[in-house]
Amino acid sequence: MTKRRDYDDIPGTFVFDADRSRQGYGINMFCMSLMKEENRKAFKANEAEYLKKFNLTPEQIEAILKRDYNRMLELGGNIYFTAKLGATDGHSFQHMAAVMTGSTQEEYAKMMLAGGRSVEGNRSKSGKDKLARAAARSGSRSNSKPSAKRK
């Protein structure tokens, strides 16, 4: 639905830009409504019925009902908003972050204490960053052998 951008190549997330903001308006306004206790109760009492109040696509409704947080981001949700849905379910942010990174809460906490996820191997989905860096290396040191200093 959204235009291809160079940052679509970033692995593990979906960048929230103006296109996604328009696309996910309904998701984010639904999440915003969960800042009121009476709305949280109404939602929990009948989730599908409550969601009818918002302008949502069938894919967005499915993602919300399944609590598929990464899919919500793909469809225009924003983490500061979807976190309110997590809170409505009684989940800590650490729990949500673990779910979204495909790890357990313990594994996630351990990774964060160790300094967070390594950028190595997580820069690009297509691998084009490696090509670009290799090109930059051979360009700047044209006299050296390209394979001489590979890690």
Added chain:
Amino acid sequence: MATIIAGVGSSHVPAIGAALDNGKTEEPYWKRVFGGFEKSKEWMAKTKPDVAIVVYNDHASAFSVEFIPTFALGCAAEFPPADEGWGPRPVRWSRAIPSSPPISHNPSFSTSST
């Protein structure tokens, strides 16, 4: 003229507030960050600035996707904590709440700064 004496910064992940509310500050995962806050608290208690200008980003609390200003200046007399899905945090904030320490917001200072 007033003198700016310092800037104090902090990570602002919402989970910090939840850790505080749920008594997790001594857990290994949180201990380091809260240890850092102790130093700031000591410094502030000792220095006692006349005015604290609090700058923060709004995590979809006061503003939704309906309307998001890039910058906004708060000029209200009181700023209650937001309900981010857990109910408002039990932060004591208001002169209207007897158990709350009097945090004097200063709307006329805010508006005179524009």
